[in-house]
Amino acid sequence: MTTPLEIKICGIKTPEILNATIDAGADMVGFMHFVRSPRHVGLEPLAQLISEARGRVQTCVVLVNPDNSCVAEIAALGPDWIQLHGPETPHRVEAIRAEAGVEIIKALPIGTAADVGNVQAFLDVADRILLDAKAPKSAERPGGHGVAFDWSLLKALDPDQPFMLSGGLTPDSVAEAIKTVRPFGVDVSSGVETAPGVKDIKLIKAFIDNARAAL
Numbered sequence: 095m096t097t098p099l100e101i102k103i104c105g106i107k108t109p110e111i112l113n114a115t116i117d118a119g120a121d122m123v124g125f126m127h128f129v130r131s132p133r134h135v136g137l138e139p140l141a142q143l144i145s146e147a148r149g150r151v152q153t154c155v156v157l158v159n160p161d162n163s164c165v166a167e168i169a170a171l172g173p174d175w176i177q178l179h180g181p182e183t184p185h186r187v188e189a190i191r192a193e194a195g196v197e198i199i200k201a202l203p204i205g206t207a208a209d210v211g212n213v214q215a216f217l218d219v220a221d222r223i224l225l226d227a228k229a230p231k232s233a234e235r236p237g238g239h240g241v242a243f244d245w246s247l248l249k250a251l252d253p254d255q256p257f258m259l260s261g262g263l264t265p266d267s268v269a270e271a272i273k274t275v276r277p278f279g280v281d282v283s284s285g286v287e288t289a290p291g292v293k294d295i296k297l298i299k300a301f302i303d304n305a306r307a308a309l
């Protein structure tokens with residue numbers, strides 16, 4: 095399925111929210127498998143969620159610097175994508191892609207012009223690049239803080255290079271983000287929650303509707 099804008103709703107934990115998100119028109123759903131996240135989903139519920147979503151929406155499991163056994167466990171569940179959201183090097187991303195046999199989204203933290211310069215090194219080893227805000231220094235996890243970054247930094251990117259945008263997007267800011275940055279896709283977690291890890295279907299629907307209306 096080709097869509098002009100790919101919309102990913104991340105941090106889904108329950109079948110109710112999964113089904114409502116699919117009904118609302120998301121292109122991809124993300125499941126966190128990282129114990130320090132308030133959106134963490136263990137292996138058993140993860141298997142059920144992926145199975146329920148299969149063929150209805152693209153599925154993505156978000157991992158942070160996973161070891162080989164974690165990669166193998168997740169790959170065995172058959173997600174469409176694995177998102178690597180930690181300090182994985184290009185070499186490690188390439189190895190995980192080969193080991194898992196699953197398409198890879200590499201998330202990269204953006205806070206400075208030098209961070210934008212890092213993107214180039216991942217273009218050949220990841221299937222998609224996701225640009226996210228850099229986590230606060232004291233943070234216990236590298237993403238999902240609901241913090242935006244300075245989108246003007248992205249002017250330094252090759253305009254023909256597709257990327258997904260995340261970091262503090264909300265139903266109120268997503269249209270402006272799309273018009274300003276022209277990303278291939280958008281990704282949200284905190285901005286469609288009422289508390290960390292608690293998704294709200296009205297906010298999810300508003301995010302998707304506002305993103306589609308921005309095109």
Ligand SMILES: O=C(O)c1ccccc1N[C@@H]1O[C@H](COP(=O)(O)O)[C@@H](O)[C@H]1O
Nearest residue numbers: 104131237238239240261262282283284
């Ligand atoms: O959501 C988390 O808890 C999380 C933990 C570890 C790595 C990534 C995480 N979330 C991802 O961060 C971006 C942006 O999230 P937000 O919209 O700013 O809350 C998104 O890809 C989340 O999946």
